[in-house]
Amino acid sequence: MKKVVLLLVAFAFLFSSDYESIYLKSGANAVIKEIEKNILSDEFWTKKLQNLDVRYGYYDSKMLLNVVAKESKKLELFEYLNGVLTLKFTSDVLVGKKGDKLVEGDLKTPIGVYQLTRRFTPNDPYLGPLAFSLSYPNLYDKLNKRTGSGIWIHGLPLNGERDNDVTKGCVVMENDILIQYDKLIDYTKSLAIVYEDDIKYASKDDIGLLFAEIFRWKKAWQENDINAYLAFYDKNFKRYDGLELDKFASSKRAIFSKNEQKTIIFSDFVISPYPNSSIKDMFRISFYEDYKALNYKFQGIKTLYVKLENKKMKILIEE
Incomplete structure (x- = not known):
């Protein structure tokens, strides 16, 4: 938990609001809440990306x-x-x-x-x-x-x-x-x-929305909010081993019901537009995941194939 707090505080200084005043008035937890509010916001990420060229991700x-x-x-x-x-x-x-x-x-x-x-x-x-x-x-x-x-x-x-x-x-x-x-x-x-033919560029709005949605998904996961978590999965979702949504959801409900405390950190993002002939606004996303819970730990690359639909991220495949 200490590592997460330090990362969030470092994040605060990079994208400073008046975090010092918030800290002096309400303490470190209030600063963390303010930072979390930012990283869950589409607008925050779009602004962060405004000077970057994200045509190809x-x-x-x-x-x-x-x-x-x-x-x-x-x-x-x-x-x-x-x-x-x-x-x-x-x-x-x-x-x-x-x-x-x-x-x-x-x-x-x-x-x-x-x-x-x-x-x-x-x-x-x-x-x-x-x-x-x-x-x-x-x-x-x-x-x-x-x-x-x-x-x-x-x-x-x-x-x-x-x-x-x-x-x-x-x-x-x-x-x-x-x-x-x-x-x-x-x-x-x-x-x-x-x-295939005309290249469809990614937009800052799309990449910003994806970042916000990824961190909303992570928040639901970390807080064991099973309904919010499963809302990110497409009805045609498949896990890397072919497990479909109904069985995947049953497995996750059993795990989330234990209400275990967990720490999840994402870093080293790779977000690419995914050309295809059947799904509009599809992306391949990979990142380094550091997951720690009482009975399970994972450190490695996670890859998602997702689509954007009605301003929401839907996970098609997860590895």
């Missing part, structure tokens, strides 16, 4: 964003650092067929958000001098029963011969350009955001 740490537009066959590499987007590289690319990738062999480049998982030299010279693998299928794909694998960013055949300009689902660029790209990329700090 919000990132607490440096991130390299590979923005791929399938229709225009273009890859742009942006560096995101402290709210500033800097274009580092651009290239024409070859991609697969139009539409969402659904099954193995449909020759479509998947639409969505993917991590770059490794850099390697392909065994087949047809795939060029080097490649970067993408994390397709991600959890959203898997729970939607999408199949396939081996989606890469790679080069052209080393012998210069290629029989068509449509890939089997990969993103392909000229070999000399790929070598330039390799000098700029750090795959451990990179995401690929793949769009």
Whole structure:
């Protein structure tokens, strides 16, 4: 609890209201309540984001964003650092067929958000001098029963011969350009955001609302307010293991009924708009979670796939 108080007090000095006067008049708990009121407010977060470029999301740490537009066959590499987007590289690319990738062999480049998982030299010279693998299928794909694998960013055949300009689902660029790209990329700090056609930018209002909703969700969780907590989950929600909402809710009701005290801290946010053809205003959110209760502790990355609907965050998938 002491750590939480110190974090909140530090937060107060960063985004100061007249917290000193509140402290002198009413004590530390009154300061904490004032800070909590701020972080649960859409307006607070929108104001905090006002000088940041969040077109492709919000990132607490440096991130390299590979923005791929399938229709225009273009890859742009942006560096995101402290709210500033800097274009580092651009290239024409070859991609697969139009539409969402659904099954193995449909020759479509998947639409969505993917991590770059490794850099390697392909065994087949047809795939060029080097490649970067993408994390397709991600959890959203898997729970939607999408199949396939081996989606890469790679080069052209080393012998210069290629029989068509449509890939089997990969993103392909000229070999000399790929070598330039390799000098700029750090795959451990990179995401690929793949769009079908027109790129729909995230807005400060959307990112601000997501921050407020995440902390409202955390508050309900920490206070064992089961009804408020479950209100954040979409009717079609699935947990990482496929558990659906009714069974998930029953499990959480049993846990919350114990009314255990718990401490939950979120940090290192990664919030990305999630391109897709079926859900409007969808986002992938990950963060570091430090959870402590009497009988359970967890420290690690939590990932949510969410949508915004009627100014509310609805959790579609949780990992």
